Amino acid sequence: MEAMEDDSLDLKDDPNHNYCAGSSSKVRSYIGSHLSDVTTAPQSVCTSASGGESGARRVTLRPGSGAGSKFMDSDSGSESSEVSEADRTAPPAAVEEKFTLDCASKFLLNAMAEEDYRKNHWPHLEKAIDRLLIQTPNEHISVSYAQIYSYIYKCVCQQHSELLYNDLTSKITNHLQQVSTQLHASPPENFIENFNTALTQYTTSLQCIVPVFMYFNKFYIESKLNRDLREDLMKLFADHVAEKHVNTLMPLLIKAHSMPFHVQPSTMASVVKGLYSLRPEWARQAPALFSGFIPQINPPAEESLLSDYAAYDQKLQMELSMNGFPRGDQSRKRASEDS
Numbered sequence: 001m002e003a004m005e006d007d008s009l010d011l012k013d014d015p016n017h018n019y020c021a022g023s024s025s026k027v028r029s030y031i032g033s034h035l036s037d038v039t040t041a042p043q044s045v046c047t048s049a050s051g052g053e054s055g056a057r058r059v060t061l062r063p064g065s066g067a068g069s070k071f072m073d074s075d076s077g078s079e080s081s082e083v084s085e086a087d088r089t090a091p092p093a094a095v096e097e098k099f100t101l102d103c104a105s106k107f108l109l110n111a112m113a114e115e116d117y118r119k120n121h122w123p124h125l126e127k128a129i130d131r132l133l134i135q136t137p138n139e140h141i142s143v144s145y146a147q148i149y150s151y152i153y154k155c156v157c158q159q160h161s162e163l164l165y166n167d168l169t170s171k172i173t174n175h176l177q178q179v180s181t182q183l184h185a186s187p188p189e190n191f192i193e194n195f196n197t198a199l200t201q202y203t204t205s206l207q208c209i210v211p212v213f214m215y216f217n218k219f220y221i222e223s224k225l226n227r228d229l230r231e232d233l234m235k236l237f238a239d240h241v242a243e244k245h246v247n248t249l250m251p252l253l254i255k256a257h258s259m260p261f262h263v264q265p266s267t268m269a270s271v272v273k274g275l276y277s278l279r280p281e282w283a284r285q286a287p288a289l290f291s292g293f294i295p296q297i298n299p300p301a302e303e304s305l306l307s308d309y310a311a312y313d314q315k316l317q318m319e320l321s322m323n324g325f326p327r328g329d330q331s332r333k334r335a336s337e338d339s
Contacts, residue, residue: 117160121151122167129168132208133175136201145212152216161220168213172233176202176240183245192252195245196267199274202237206230238278246275250285257289260323269293 128148155164179198186194210217210230217229253271256263272293275282283290283297291298301309 113158114160114163117155117158117163121155121160122164124148124151125164126167126171129171129209133172133205134201135205135208143208145208148212149215152213156216156219161216161224164216165220165225169232169236172236173240176236180241180244183241188248188252191245191248192256192263192271193267195249196271196274198241199237200270202241203274206233209233234278242275242278246279246282249275250282254286254289257292260320260325 125148128143131143152164155161179202183191183194183198210233213229221227221229221232249271253268256268272290276290276294276297283294287298
């Protein structure tokens with residue numbers, strides 16, 4: 001942790017998560033070593049802008065009081081106060097050259113910040129996510145949640161939220177594709193149990209992943225994307241696992257539902273409720289199956305259909321009796337008061 005912080009860009013955060021680089025000798029040496037490349041090929045770094053363009057975004061490099069250089073970055077009109085009279089009266093060629101160098105400085109700073117993320121932040125998060133994704137309900141994996149939270153906090157403060165979101169979803173997508181491949185090789189007699197294991201393991205992993213990304217979820221996904229992290233990750237499971245196997249899974253569930261205790265009731269309930277939470281429209285493929293586990297999924301009862309409901313109950317009792325489920329000892333039933 002300390003080594004990572006020493007090698008960072010000494011980025012400072014404010015309440016709005018805007019940052020600027022401090023007086024770091026690393027930044028100055030990195031820019032100095034690449035300055036010759038920038039001046040020889042300025043068009044590859046940024047587009048030149050005219051000196052009279054007031055809306056252009058500028059990064060001015062000005063000397064500090066003996067502590068090195070400071071980068072000033074602003075999108076507001078207040079940056080005009082930082083422009084000296086010499087800049088206003090300078091020839092267009094000089095203004096263009098200075099603007100090119102300013103863009104080069106910001107480009108190099110951003111490149112260093114992304115390199116720091118790839119080297120010191122994401123590898124630690126990737127390792128922790130790998131361990132949490134294979135966690136089972138009966139297993140506890142030792143992970144330093146405080147350290148993971150610290151890495152995530154720094155990524156958000158250093159404006160790496162988009163990189164972090166793309167890496168996180170890509171990592172979990174690759175994992176789910178492997179899960180889907182394993183389910184393809186599952187025999188039909190074990191398919192329901194194996195699907196339930198995959199779904200349960202994934203939801204258990206999210207119970208650890210989502211809370212530790214709480215800060216990231218609040219300040220990026222909810223505020224900028226108007227979504228929720230857990231919903232996005234569950235949608236990944238629906239897209240890459242459940243949707244690819246629902247046509248195989250549904251007939252097996254219907255068959256198991258018609259044969260009581262052919263599959264454990266807890267497994268049946270877990271799979272059916274899981275499918276309904278992923279895509280409620282899947283219940284239309286087997287309404288009788290889903291109505292046995294999801295309350296109020298059928299339309300309200302109608303008085304004109306009471307006789308049909310009674311006939312269905314009698315048929316169900318007859319099927320249970322024929323399958324070895326007797327109604328019990330009727331001799332101990334309490335006698336009617338009229339007898």
